[in-house]
Every structure is written in C-alpha cells, then in structure tokens.
Amino acid sequence: MGKYKKLSSSYFKFVNPLIIAMVGAAMYLMVMAWLDPKGVSPVFFGRVAEFISWVGTENNDLMKQLTLSTVAIHAFESILALYYCQKLKLDSDYLNKACEGKPAWEIILKTAGTTVLLVWAKDFIFQDESTFSWEAGFASGTVYNGNKTLTELMTKVYGMSAWSNPLHPDVFPGVRKMEAEVVRMCCTMFHGDASSCGVMTTGGTESIIMACKAYRDYAINVKGIKKPEMLVPVSAHAAFDKGAQLLGMRIRHVPLDSETMKVDIAAMRKMINRNTCMLAGSAPQFPHGVMDPIIEIGGLGLQYDIPVHVDACLGGFLIPFMDDAGFPLAPFDFRVQGVTSISADTHKYGYAPKGSSVIMYNEPKWRHHQFFVTPDWPGGIYATPTIGGSRSGGIVSACWAALVYHGKQGYVDYTRSIIQTTRKIEEGCRNIKGVFVYGKPEVSVVALGSNDYNIYQLSDRMGKRGWNLNALQYPASIHIAVTVLHTHPGVAERFIKDINELSAELLANPPKDSGGSAALYGMAQSIPDRSLVGEMAWCYLDAVYSTKISKKPTIE
Structure with a gap:
C-alpha cells in the first residue's frame, strides 16, 4: 500500500x-x-x-x-x-x-x-484535553490497532466511497458486493456452511439487537409465543438489556459460577420455560474475559428447540485464529450444534473503522425475521436489513479493505502477539500481593480484584500514572483489554510494574477516605434504588453533549 x-x-x-x-x-x-x-x-x-x-x-x-x-x-x-x-x-x-x-x-x-x-x-x-495516551498503549481497549499505514489505507478507501449508501445497491453496486464479501469472509471464519448468512451493522449493540429481533419475531410468528423472553448470563453485554427494552421482551439474567465466572448451566436449564425464545453465551464476556461454555448452551438449545446466540463482539477477530496462533479453544462457533447466530465486531480486533460489525446466522430463515419490510408505504416498497435505512458505504468499504489488507495470516500474527501479552500480564498479576485475577482469562481481557483494599483505589492511582482502565461492578473489579498497542516493547512490563508498586503502597498505607472512582463506584453499588444510579448516568450523558466551557473549581 x-x-x-x-x-x-x-x-x-x-x-x-x-x-x-x-x-x-x-x-x-x-x-x-x-x-x-x-x-x-x-x-x-x-x-x-x-x-x-x-x-x-x-x-x-x-x-x-x-x-x-x-x-x-x-x-x-x-x-x-x-x-x-x-x-x-x-x-x-x-x-x-x-x-x-x-x-x-x-x-x-x-x-x-x-x-x-x-x-x-x-x-x-486532536485537542490535548485527555490525560491518557492511547498511542503509547495506556488505554484498555478503545483503540485496537492504530497502525499508520492501515489508517492511511482506510482513510483513502473511505474517501473514495464517502457518498455511497448501501440503501441504494443499484446506484452503488460495488458497496453491495463489498458488504456481501465481508459477511461471507466472517461466516467462513466461524465455520459456517454455504447456507450461513448475515448482514453488516453499525456495531456490536446493533448486531445483538438484530438477533433479539429475529428470535422475537420467529417466536411470535412461527411458534405462537405471545410474550417472548430471553435468557442471558449476568455477564452478557448490556446490549441484550437494551434490545429487550426496545423490543418489548422480557430478559432474565442467569447467574455465574463464582469461581470460573462462566454462566451456570444448571441455573440456565432451570430458568427455561415455554416463553423462552433465545439463549445466549459470550465468547468471551466483557467483564472478565472468560469464555462461556458454548457447547453446553448449544446442547440446551437443541434439547428445548430454542435458538442460541453467541456474542463474540469483543473477541470475534481473535478466537477464530487462536488455534493457528498456538492457543487452541473449545469449539464456540457454527461447529457447535445448536448455535444459530454469532455477532462479531470488525471494528475491534478486526481493525476496521468504528461503526462496523457483523451478525451471522446458520441459515436464512433467522435472517428473514431480522429484516424489516413494509410493502404498502406510498413512497414505495420499503425494506431494510437492519435498524437504519441509509448507512455509510464508506464504513463498509473501509471495513472490507481492512479485512483484505490483513488476510488470515495477518490476523493470526496479531492474535499470537495479543494472547502472548495477555498471558504475560495475567501471570505477572497473579504474583502480585494484594490483587487476584478473576477466573481464567482465555482471550484478551485480564480482570483484577482485591480482598485487601478497595480495587477502585488502585484504578485511581493507575490513572494518575497515565493508565485508563475499565472499572467493573458486581463484583468490584477493574480490567485491561489487551490490544496491538499493548504488545509493543515495554508496555506490558510497565503495566505489571505499576500494578505491583501501587498495590504495595495501598497495602502499606491504606487511604482513610476514598475519592475519585473509588467513591463513585463504591456509592453506586451500595444504593438499593437503582433508578437513582440511572439518573446519575443521565446527568453524565447530558454533560457529554454540553458545549459550555468548564471551569475548574476554586477555593476562596
């Protein structure tokens, strides 16, 4: 290039x-x-x-x-x-x-x-307002590659198709072809056969919501279920909750095994009823980076004739290449009987631009129930595959370019480096006094907790050293999602060194008062009325859209 x-x-x-x-x-x-x-x-x-x-x-x-x-x-x-x-x-x-x-x-x-x-x-x-340097590998997840040549390639390709719109395949046949090829490449990655199919979406949330819609409509129109409900692990992405709210479905959360952090299969079995329209598992889940037992969930789907969705939005472009990279996993994709759909984000470890993901099905009947069609609109027959009508052809084109640019071997090489770095961080953290690692991370996320001090205090102090980590709750924890940027020389070593030094400080001199995220998350988890926490989140979102110039508080 x-x-x-x-x-x-x-x-x-x-x-x-x-x-x-x-x-x-x-x-x-x-x-x-x-x-x-x-x-x-x-x-x-x-x-x-x-x-x-x-x-x-x-x-x-x-x-x-x-x-x-x-x-x-x-x-x-x-x-x-x-x-x-x-x-x-x-x-x-x-x-x-x-x-x-x-x-x-x-x-x-x-x-x-x-x-x-x-x-x-x-x-x-590029205003210099952030205190975190993602280019140097100090951010968890967020930017998954950042390669200069790749950035130039995607920018060039996007510019060539900036005005295109997949809603008009007759006007932009090239974009239609590229989207179809992206879907086919992804279905092949996940061992789909010739009947497997899918569509591109704007992100993992939309991919998950599309699967929920497909199974809701199938339950209502084919199986006659009047009040469809889904069963998902407690650790499943919040997009399932969003989908349930938007689609008027009931969502029931299945507890996890407290040691492995995997979904409790026995509990999931007990929660299945005649209204259950879908089961879900994560590969891996976001909070702790643990793979749910997809084979067992698929078995429940087969036994009770319920479709099974695998959410691989986070690790979708790592786990298909882990065998070739030397880190084999138990089957998690269309090889597993009972798995009917998979979501995978191309804009994470696929290294495509933000705003691209893929939802795949093992056969077209499921995708048909995802589509929206209204034949009687005065403006003509209106049919769309996803929530949006018009979509960005530039994103589709740049995503296609990213996949072709890397090829299978490119993804295998990146996967090997990322998994090696993740294992290095996991091993290093397991040897640090004061912290422990949740479960057994199998992909790219390492989650930390502590029985000796408030783990959010560790997060705050890491922030002062330039790190931007994810704060989690239920249980209290923090995690780092390892990306290409963390594989650069010295980054993993710096992370382990900082965790070790700060953990030793907290053990030697525990702070009397909590501040920053330690106070925020500690308070948020202790409030029994969760609607109050929701209102706090509304205030945050309001602030995101504010154009007012913030002033630092002063003490007079």
Whole structure:
C-alpha cells in the first residue's frame, strides 16, 4: 500500500506563494500607509487604498491596531496552513478537481480556505484535553490497532466511497458486493456452511439487537409465543438489556459460577420455560474475559428447540485464529450444534473503522425475521436489513479493505502477539500481593480484584500514572483489554510494574477516605434504588453533549 501523493509542484510554486505574497503585500501597504498616508495613491488602488489610508491616519489608532493584528494572524495561519497541508498529505487530486476551470481568484479562495480549515480541524479534533495516551498503549481497549499505514489505507478507501449508501445497491453496486464479501469472509471464519448468512451493522449493540429481533419475531410468528423472553448470563453485554427494552421482551439474567465466572448451566436449564425464545453465551464476556461454555448452551438449545446466540463482539477477530496462533479453544462457533447466530465486531480486533460489525446466522430463515419490510408505504416498497435505512458505504468499504489488507495470516500474527501479552500480564498479576485475577482469562481481557483494599483505589492511582482502565461492578473489579498497542516493547512490563508498586503502597498505607472512582463506584453499588444510579448516568450523558466551557473549581 503506497503513501498518499503529495500536492502537485504547481501548487507550491504558484498558489500558496501567491496567498502568502498577497498577505505580505497587504502588510506592506499597511506599513506604508501608516508611515505616509498620502504616499499610497488612490489612482492605483482605488477604494482599497482609501480604506488603508483611512486606517493609517493618526485618528484611528484602535482600528489600526486591530487591522494589523488581523493581518498578522492571517499571515501566520497561511504559513501554518502550508505546513499542515504537507503534513496531512492533502490529496492533490482533490485540489486539482476542486479548482479545475475556476478563475484565479476562486482558486486562491478555495486553496486558502482548505488549508486554513485543515489547520483548524486538526487543532479541534486532536485537542490535548485527555490525560491518557492511547498511542503509547495506556488505554484498555478503545483503540485496537492504530497502525499508520492501515489508517492511511482506510482513510483513502473511505474517501473514495464517502457518498455511497448501501440503501441504494443499484446506484452503488460495488458497496453491495463489498458488504456481501465481508459477511461471507466472517461466516467462513466461524465455520459456517454455504447456507450461513448475515448482514453488516453499525456495531456490536446493533448486531445483538438484530438477533433479539429475529428470535422475537420467529417466536411470535412461527411458534405462537405471545410474550417472548430471553435468557442471558449476568455477564452478557448490556446490549441484550437494551434490545429487550426496545423490543418489548422480557430478559432474565442467569447467574455465574463464582469461581470460573462462566454462566451456570444448571441455573440456565432451570430458568427455561415455554416463553423462552433465545439463549445466549459470550465468547468471551466483557467483564472478565472468560469464555462461556458454548457447547453446553448449544446442547440446551437443541434439547428445548430454542435458538442460541453467541456474542463474540469483543473477541470475534481473535478466537477464530487462536488455534493457528498456538492457543487452541473449545469449539464456540457454527461447529457447535445448536448455535444459530454469532455477532462479531470488525471494528475491534478486526481493525476496521468504528461503526462496523457483523451478525451471522446458520441459515436464512433467522435472517428473514431480522429484516424489516413494509410493502404498502406510498413512497414505495420499503425494506431494510437492519435498524437504519441509509448507512455509510464508506464504513463498509473501509471495513472490507481492512479485512483484505490483513488476510488470515495477518490476523493470526496479531492474535499470537495479543494472547502472548495477555498471558504475560495475567501471570505477572497473579504474583502480585494484594490483587487476584478473576477466573481464567482465555482471550484478551485480564480482570483484577482485591480482598485487601478497595480495587477502585488502585484504578485511581493507575490513572494518575497515565493508565485508563475499565472499572467493573458486581463484583468490584477493574480490567485491561489487551490490544496491538499493548504488545509493543515495554508496555506490558510497565503495566505489571505499576500494578505491583501501587498495590504495595495501598497495602502499606491504606487511604482513610476514598475519592475519585473509588467513591463513585463504591456509592453506586451500595444504593438499593437503582433508578437513582440511572439518573446519575443521565446527568453524565447530558454533560457529554454540553458545549459550555468548564471551569475548574476554586477555593476562596
């Protein structure tokens, strides 16, 4: 994959120098008018010179200062714009097409506006407000790769299809083909046969909700169940709860084995009734990184004729390659009898852009109940595969590019590095006094707890050292989701070292009062009325959409 082409030489020879020359000329005229207002003749410069002369008179000091400051600022922006235009590798094709056939003044405006906009956008998007450096591997999960070449590839491919929409496959047949190929590649990864099928979605939550809708509609329309309900482990992703709320289904949470953190199969069996429309298991689950016993759940599905969904949104692009990477797992996919659907996020360990996931079924009948079709709308027959109507063809294309770019061997190599790093962190943490590891992590997540101090205090202190870890509850714990960034030299060692040092500090000098997330999560878990915790979360979401400038509290 080659790098972006730089701007054509004519751009740097003529356009940007012309912009800077114009600004320089304006500054020169200002200085001349300031020194000798009569020296700039209106014959040559018309009203512009008159305005400059007016600004340059001794009676307009404030206007003079403001104008000079403005010109100086724009001159500085032009120089910065030229620099960032090269640094951001602005595609010459874009500028050439945008300026083709335009008069000189419009070309100047377009190029000047574009370069200044790039400077502004760069500063706006990458504001230095975060205290965590994800590029250095200090964030749990969040960014799963960050490779520069991959980023450039996906950005280029997205730009080529930015205006495309899978809702119109007749207009954008290439995007339709790419989505179909992404689904087929994923079905093959999970050992689906020729009848396996699926669709792309905007993320793991939508993939899970689509499976819930498919099984709800099948239960109502085929099996005659009036009040469908699902059985999911306590550790299953909250997307199942969201799906139950949106679809008007009842959700029942199955307890875990307290030692293994896997779902209790005996408890799941007891909770099955005539309204049960789906069973679910995680591969692996998010809180502790543990694989649920998918073979046993599939057996329950076969015995009671209930479809089984495997949520592999987190590890979906690790677990299919673990055998080849030297870390074999028990079967978890369509090889297991009874498994009817699988969700896997391409935007996590598939290293595709955010906003892409896949929901797969072992046969088309399930997918048919996922679809939404209304044949009587005056606007025409309306049919969509997922919740959204219009979707981003750019995301589909970039996802396809990421999968093809890596290929099977690329994913095997990344998987090997990630699992090795995870095992290294697990082993290191098991030898640290004051903390313990939950269950037996089999994929990329290591969850820690403590019987000696408040584990959230450890999380707060890790935050002060630059780490951004996930705080969990029921039971109190924290975890790190290992990504490609954590496989870089020294990152895992730094994590183990920091955990060891901070745990020793907490054991030697336990803090009397809890602050930060230690206080927040401690309080949240102790409130019996969970609606109050929900209202606290509403306040947080409201704050996310606030445009007000926050001020640091002061003590007077």
